[in-house]
Amino acid sequence: MEKTTRICGATPDRIEVRGKDLVGELMGQLSFTEMFLLQLLGREASRLQMSIVDAVLVTIMEHGLVPSVLASRLTLLGAPESYQGAVAAGLLGVGDRFAGTASECAVLLDRIAGAPADQREALAVRIVEEHRREKRPLPGFGHPTHKGGDPRVEKLIAIAEAAGAPGDFIAALRLLEASMARVVGKVVPANVSSAIAAVLREAELPAEVMRGVVLVARCAGLVGHLHEETTRPIAGEMWKLVEREFPYEWT
Amino acid sequence: MEKTTRICGATPDRIEVRGKDLVGELMGQLSFTEMFLLQLLGREASRLQMSIVDAVLVTIMEHGLVPSVLASRLTLLGAPESYQGAVAAGLLGVGDRFAGTASECAVLLDRIAGAPADQREALAVRIVEEHRREKRPLPGFGHPTHKGGDPRVEKLIAIAEAAGAPGDFIAALRLLEASMARVVGKVVPANVSSAIAAVLREAELPAEVMRGVVLVARCAGLVGHLHEETTRPIAGEMWKLVEREFPYEWT
């Protein structure tokens, strides 16, 4: 059983994070994203990791008035004394339905990229067929709004490639996409979740930290919405609208 | 009553944030911190804002096994299926006691920096005296651990000055510090909360968004702790320790 932490220790004179002196080695020298990666992974981030993680965080910070944003703004309406409560309420909706697919897809990409090169294509087809047979959606494919292909997907991949990504996980994503087209008989485009999975794996982030990356980006997004809610409130009107449009009925 | 949001809108072809095309103008071009400031304030961040906000986020991301980290790790122990629940539990403890002083101090700095130059010193003394009279602590002064002065304070100020901060809020902080020494009769050093308040005001962030900045940094810190908890768990041992050391007693 562990009895220590390897992240941070503070004495009156020194705060040390992952072996570095916070004041002397980190403050003023690292960007937020570099510090986040150091804290998360326990080692200095590479240039490639930084570019990819920054691009991913920028990509998913905002998507408008999604359910988690509504929950956050409605919570502030009832509890204006607790900003952190409103942020927490918003993050609680960043769950499996919208935010879980990146890590699920990453597990599939790991299987493909981990196979011998000449077996990857067949494996991708097999994975797609399995999901079809068990009537499970392939995680990270299809989108209710962006039916013709999500514009963020190719952009993320281009950013990763320009930053020098080795390419095995992007190639695995392409194999899944091609297998989908072959098995299903029509193009079902990769969505932003699988693209995030592919580029974060290129950056050597394991599947199990992907939800954490999403939460950090969404936390920043929620803070912006709460600031708007404070200065141009809409939650009260939302409430009235919902009460009017979803009446009580008992028969 | 407002009936719109000015943050983000998505159509099948285009996601727009604060008037910018996410794919064409933001992804791959902005760092996390630039995107966060655009989303929060509705305009492009200046070089000065970026440097200061990055420094602040790096400064407060980690402080070891503080109560909010313990709450987060203990929550994951009971609900391993909900990563977002563990992050939310941790953020709920980022409340007035530890995270509220920055914005409270910012309000005082605003009063001083907003006064005519020749009246600021007298105003700072008056503020300190008021707090003494009403037996309220001056927000952002004194620290249980770093009694001789928190090493992060001067570093944050130096970073802000090197980045070209105009200096009015830093000067206001110095006036408060000098007034404390004069009124109390001994040095009570500014702590990291008042330094954060001063440098974020130099970056033109209003007092009411400071809690949000703290929450973003702490969210990233919690993600690191949850990753450690997943790979080197300690929450189970903490529980046993607390049960043993805080027994039930009824008489």
Add this chain to the structure above:
Amino acid sequence: MEKTTRICGATPDRIEVRGKDLVGELMGQLSFTEMFLLQLLGREASRLQMSIVDAVLVTIMEHGLVPSVLASRLTLLGAPESYQGAVAAGLLGVGDRFAGTASECAVLLDRIAGAPADQREALAVRIVEEHRREKRPLPGFGHPTHKGGDPRVEKLIAIAEAAGAPGDFIAALRLLEASMARVVGKVVPANVSSAIAAVLREAELPAEVMRGVVLVARCAGLVGHLHEETTRPIAGEMWKLVEREFPYEWT
């Protein structure tokens, strides 16, 4: 510094709560409300306390599609894997704006009921005048919907009186109501929050536990809404409605 808890201890053979054997003395013998009061106050509840607390819990369990219910249902939409996350998100909106007035009003009732009998009327007038002068609403008076008087108020008082409440706090509430009419010049009826404050004080529950009573009732209410959301979902439609009615606008 305390180093013990006085609530509950468990050994392999015996679970003891507040000095009672859970299996032998509590299970099958206490109702939920009796157990809650034992756990909260550390002593057996009286008949009067039970009647009043049951009535209060019944009164505030449900109020339809209020903001905290919306937040809870929207959270389940995004995180169906975490029922507790959806409940927690709902409770986070049970804050000062809608749930804080009972304890604020209880503090005023305590002041009036604690004064010598012949000074209570004058004190009630003074309290109302103070609030008017400082332009603060008197906590527990007025209601946006039930303008002619909330039907729950008289019912709660009648239940408390029928159960044998001594009546000092109810009398204090009547004095505040009469003072409001006199000072403001028209009837501003007591709302359900001040009635809850009065009857819970009659039951000897201190002001600082009233929020807890509200949270327990609302927790039960949220569980009902989440069960409806699971079987007859509306959160997805709410989301679409809000997105349509609150469009993004940038100029």
Add this chain to the structure above:
Amino acid sequence: MEKTTRICGATPDRIEVRGKDLVGELMGQLSFTEMFLLQLLGREASRLQMSIVDAVLVTIMEHGLVPSVLASRLTLLGAPESYQGAVAAGLLGVGDRFAGTASECAVLLDRIAGAPADQREALAVRIVEEHRREKRPLPGFGHPTHKGGDPRVEKLIAIAEAAGAPGDFIAALRLLEASMARVVGKVVPANVSSAIAAVLREAELPAEVMRGVVLVARCAGLVGHLHEETTRPIAGEMWKLVEREFPYEWT
């Protein structure tokens, strides 16, 4: 798509819950548990349901300084302004690990009780064998503390039987217990989770609402701990203890 709620509607004159007038038919006439069941299930609770649900709520309200209680108390330490935040943080730890087994076990009990009477025994054995083969624990069996059998189990069953439970689900639990003994070769006693599952199924509560019942009981338990934390604080000492016993280590 649903566009109504069937739980509660309020007009200025009347608040209606599940077809009943709150003021005229519910307040002062229903206990908390009756109201909770009406709100949850949409019909009046039977005497049997009331007895069983009260017994279950009493049983699981308290279990001492468990992780969710620690999280709740530590959260109040950092955010004393937000009582609801501390309750929410505590509930977030009421997750699959400790609170999920009741509903998982209920699904198994449903399968057994739903089979023709002469096939139930064989089915119970098959279920136990399946779990053994797949190396999954049988939900609701075994306990780290109460190794010789949890005293709450027989008590819950006795309460349900005394209240007139038909007995099919209790019988199914007995069959699982006997199958475990036969397959494993030693007695692995049913724990409180499976007993809760059995008696709540006797009360006709479906598996999917069991988590909700647990959350209501735990919410009440947390309120008691937060009241103790306010009056006899220990969270600060817990923090110091954990920091001392789990030091930072970097090598």
